Every structure is written in C-alpha cells, then in structure tokens.
Amino acid sequence: MHTTLRSRTSTVVIGHDQPFCIIGERINPTGRKAFAEELRGGDLSTVTADALAQVAAGADMLDVNAGIPLVDESELLAAMLRTVAEATDVPICIDSSVIEALEAGLAVYEGKALVNSVTGEDERLEEILPLVARHGAAVIGLANDETGIPETPQQRLDIARKIVSAAGDHGIGPEDVVIDPLAMTVGAATDAVTITLETISLIRDELGVNMCLGASNVSFGLPRRHQLGSAFLPMAMAAGLTSAIMSCAEEVVSSVRAADLLLGHDEWGARWIAVHREREAAKAAAAS
Amino acid sequence: MHTTLRSRTSTVVIGHDQPFCIIGERINPTGRKAFAEELRGGDLSTVTADALAQVAAGADMLDVNAGIPLVDESELLAAMLRTVAEATDVPICIDSSVIEALEAGLAVYEGKALVNSVTGEDERLEEILPLVARHGAAVIGLANDETGIPETPQQRLDIARKIVSAAGDHGIGPEDVVIDPLAMTVGAATDAVTITLETISLIRDELGVNMCLGASNVSFGLPRRHQLGSAFLPMAMAAGLTSAIMSCAEEVVSSVRAADLLLGHDEWGARWIAVHREREAAKAAAAS
Numbered sequence: 001m002h003t004t005l006r007s008r009t010s011t012v013v014i015g016h017d018q019p020f021c022i023i024g025e026r027i028n029p030t031g032r033k034a035f036a037e038e039l040r041g042g043d044l045s046t047v048t049a050d051a052l053a054q055v056a057a058g059a060d061m062l063d064v065n066a067g068i069p070l071v072d073e074s075e076l077l078a079a080m081l082r083t084v085a086e087a088t089d090v091p092i093c094i095d096s097s098v099i100e101a102l103e104a105g106l107a108v109y110e111g112k113a114l115v116n117s118v119t120g121e122d123e124r125l126e127e128i129l130p131l132v133a134r135h136g137a138a139v140i141g142l143a144n145d146e147t148g149i150p151e152t153p154q155q156r157l158d159i160a161r162k163i164v165s166a167a168g169d170h171g172i173g174p175e176d177v178v179i180d181p182l183a184m185t186v187g188a189a190t191d192a193v194t195i196t197l198e199t200i201s202l203i204r205d206e207l208g209v210n211m212c213l214g215a216s217n218v219s220f221g222l223p224r225r226h227q228l229g230s231a232f233l234p235m236a237m238a239a240g241l242t243s244a245i246m247s248c249a250e251e252v253v254s255s256v257r258a259a260d261l262l263l264g265h266d267e268w269g270a271r272w273i274a275v276h277r278e279r280e281a282a283k284a285a286a287a288s
Numbered sequence: 289m290h291t292t293l294r295s296r297t298s299t300v301v302i303g304h305d306q307p308f309c310i311i312g313e314r315i316n317p318t319g320r321k322a323f324a325e326e327l328r329g330g331d332l333s334t335v336t337a338d339a340l341a342q343v344a345a346g347a348d349m350l351d352v353n354a355g356i357p358l359v360d361e362s363e364l365l366a367a368m369l370r371t372v373a374e375a376t377d378v379p380i381c382i383d384s385s386v387i388e389a390l391e392a393g394l395a396v397y398e399g400k401a402l403v404n405s406v407t408g409e410d411e412r413l414e415e416i417l418p419l420v421a422r423h424g425a426a427v428i429g430l431a432n433d434e435t436g437i438p439e440t441p442q443q444r445l446d447i448a449r450k451i452v453s454a455a456g457d458h459g460i461g462p463e464d465v466v467i468d469p470l471a472m473t474v475g476a477a478t479d480a481v482t483i484t485l486e487t488i489s490l491i492r493d494e495l496g497v498n499m500c501l502g503a504s505n506v507s508f509g510l511p512r513r514h515q516l517g518s519a520f521l522p523m524a525m526a527a528g529l530t531s532a533i534m535s536c537a538e539e540v541v542s543s544v545r546a547a548d549l550l551l552g553h554d555e556w557g558a559r560w561i562a563v564h565r566e567r568e569a570a571k572a573a574a575a576s
Contacts, residue, residue, distance in 0.1 A: 186549060186550055186552075186557070187556070187557060190552040190555055190556070191552050193550040193551065193552070194551060194552055197526055218550065222549075222557050222560065222561070223560070223561060223564040224542075224546075224560070224564055227542050227543070227546050228546045228549065228550065230518065230519070230543065230546070231518070231522040231543050231546035231547045231550060232522070232546075232550055234519040234520070234522050234523045235522045235523055235525075235526040235547065235550065237523075238485055238523040238526065238527070239526070254512075254515050255515070255518065255519050258512075258515050258516045258518070258519035258520075259519045259523065261474060261510075261516065262474055262481040262506065262516065262519060262520055262523065263481065263482060264474075264478040264479050264481070264482055267478055268475070268478070269474070269475055269510050272510065272511070272512070273510070273511060276511040276512055
C-alpha cells in the first residue's frame, strides 16, 4: 500500500516496499524555549534554518508544529508552513491538536499534506476526518482513544482498524491512513518497545497500512539518545514501520539508510555506496 | 532456554531473557595476512593483545580460530587457547573445521567451551557430536547440510531441528545446541537479511534454542561495515538472536547494548547509564 504525499513540486511515497520515510521532527517549539520565544516575537529565521538543515541531513519530509501557549496557533502555523515551503520542496506533516490550526494549515498548504493527527476518539474522528477528506490529504491515526493508551498490541490494532474504517466512511482510503502504533519511553516501562514492535507486526499483517511514530519518545530521559534511536529504528523497520517523525542527527539517519539496505530497499546498496562516495569526496576536498 | 559456558573462573549464560552475548571475532587469521605470518612464526603476542582489547571493548566471550594453510592447526589452536586463557577469563568459542584441532582444543580448554561448529551433514554430526558430548561442551550447529545453504527459512529450520535431534541422541540437550541461522552478504542477494531474520523468528518460535551467527558477513564488500552491523544486530536481536560472533568496534557494541535496553534486558537502563557515567568520568579525567 502506497501513501503519496506532495509538496508543490515534489512527491514522496511511503510504503512497505519503499525506502523508509524520514520526517524531520525539529520544527516544533515543544521543549525548545528559545525557539518558542522567537516564534512568539514573529521571528521565523530558525524555521528556515531548521528546514534546510534537516533536508540536508536526509529528511524526506518535515513535521511542522506551532503549539505555543497563548499564541494564535492557526496564524503561526500558516506562517511557518509558508516559510518552510519557501525554504525547501519536501512535503509537510502538519502537526497540531487544534482543529482550527489544522484547517488554517491545510488552507495555505500547496500539495497533499500528511495531517498529524487523529486518534480513535469518536469526537476527534468526526471533527478531523471531514477536514482531511475535503483537502484530499492523508492522516496519521494514533492507536489510542477515550480509554487512553492501550497496553496490548491487540487493543492498539482494534483502534487502528476503527480509524481506518471511519476514514473509509469519509471517503479516505486505507492508503491515506498512516497508523501511529505508539512508542512509549523504555525508561518508564521495560516492555514499552517490545509492545510497540509487536503492534507494528500485527498492524502490518492484519491491515497492511503504512505506519509512522515519534521515534525519539523511546529514549526520553536516558543518556545517548541518538544511539538508542539508531538501534530502535532498524528493529521497528524490520517489524514493518514505514516512516517516523525523528531526529535527523547523522548517526540516526545513517542507521535508517543502513536498515533500508539490509531490508532490500536499496538494491545492491546503490544509495549507500553513493552517499559513501560523496562523503569521501567531501573529505578529500576538505583535506586538499 | 539457557546455554551456560564457562572458563576456569567465569560463567556466561546465553538466553532469550538475557543480555546479548557478544563473542569477539578478531582472533582469526582468515583474511589477516600479517597475523597469519606471526602465528606461523610462533609469535602469539597479537593473540594476547586482541584478547585484551576485545574484552575491554565489551566482549562476553572470544572466538579463537587457528586455520592457516600448511600449519599444524591442532598444535597452534591449543597454544592460542592457552594464550587467551592466560590473558583473560572469558569463556571461549573453539573455532575449527578440523576435527583433530577441535579435539586438541577441547583437551587443553579448562571450563565448558562452545564448539564452532557442526553442520547438518550426517558425517559431521557423527564425528563432532561425540566429541562435544565427551567434553561436556556446547556446540554451534550451522543450518546447512550436504545440499548446501538452504534458501528458505523453513528448510533452515528443518536442518536445525535435525541437529538438535542428533545432539539429543548423543546426550547433548537442546540447551547446549546453539543454532547458526546463517547470515549471507546482502551485497550479493537483496533478500539475504530478510531470509536470516525470518529464519531467526521461526527457530525461536519452533525450537526455542539459542542462536549465534557471524554478524560481519552481512556487510561483506560494502563500505561502512560497522554502521551496517550496528543496524543489523538490533533487528536480529528483536527477531530472537541471542549471540553473535562479531566485531567489538565501539559503535557495534554500543548498538547491541542499546538494543538490550530497548528489548527489556537492561532493566531501567542500569547498565546503559553506568557505561555512560564511566565514559563521562573518563572524559572529565582526560580533560583535567
């Protein structure tokens, strides 16, 4: 199953037979105090810088979030989306929990966006899916609902199935529903990652839809987070994860591209070898 | 199921509920011309150095191989095993395709060794299993036989089952048979790793025995091999691999310990955090 996202000029395809889709997580003021202050003052220069840096580091798409307390999120999100679209041509994941902000974002977005996100809660489904359908977008569906975050893979699958079904009722095909199997922090629960991996396998086998998760969650509160992300993503990819909102740190991106090769999504290692040669050439140029 | 290996003074337990068992691959003259020449001349200093370096880098066990053309492998292997046992106290994986060398190695080894290896070939089983049983050792069983290396996970499982059964006939329990699911190079076959991963899952589900593979094979002929190993091992561990004969390069060892944490084999990240603190302390000491 292929989920196709578009900017004005470029296309990204997420699929189980495709290289992994890296969605840069950085354009998000949550936990970034200085960035939040800049945005509050109308300074979008870091948005541009972060967009360029993440794409240079290997991002296939960018997540854009404008959630700052006491700020008009609709207006800010629209401005940030325009800024990112001027800086880069990758498709965008429009990230907000506020319906009006998603609406404002979709109104200014040129292309086919990924809406982040809906949950399995009836009210959220009824509010967000019509918006997604009207704009011909795709949507991330979180595998939690009114009862919270389910502990078992089977319960998460049940919610995923409900979201796919509700989307269908609104004319959104399963190819435009990207399920988030939920990655919790392993520092708080020893079985957090094994539950996520089992959920991914189950959703792949039962629903066959694409999946996306926030990969940095797993290492929250632990040291050497990039190293943990680098070990987590290949596991999740082998289980069937097809995209992630994640750090674009060099070692994490390299780990994803290594896993692409190992899983047969980089035939004969052509991309891997090309990146290696570029680096060697850059090193040689720097040394001469 | 627990496979227990012992040196004279220390014990290692391999199991699905245990941290991954890292077996250092380095003490092997194959493809190491200078090392082979040293060994041929009776110089075992690199054996000592490699043993110490690998244990310092995190090896739980060491593989020792003495295969050099036109050299008395029995004599050399016995000498190398004695040298390693003097330098370190980790259990050893005695690695040879020559029965007499395995016999000589087992004769000098103090503890419970891992014999590397037997295959599913009738003749090899009848030669090697009595030796393993007589010395109370454990054995690695390669999932190939007279017909070569099977392409499908099911065929590899069938051979693994045959080896476990033959071992039982010789009084060797399944806990002392460690199956090698075979890792081929992904540069030669795009589906090499996915077949290995499926084989690992299948053997875990059907036989429940421990498994060990030569992890460096997968990246043969490709650039940035440590990075590929770092992505491969977490995938294989999530599928059920419990040990590997592998590089002890820092990034590969770190990746395995990260995967231990993620898979719930390092509760609350105690080991991960302790290693981090040691490094920080070492850095601070170096800077002061």
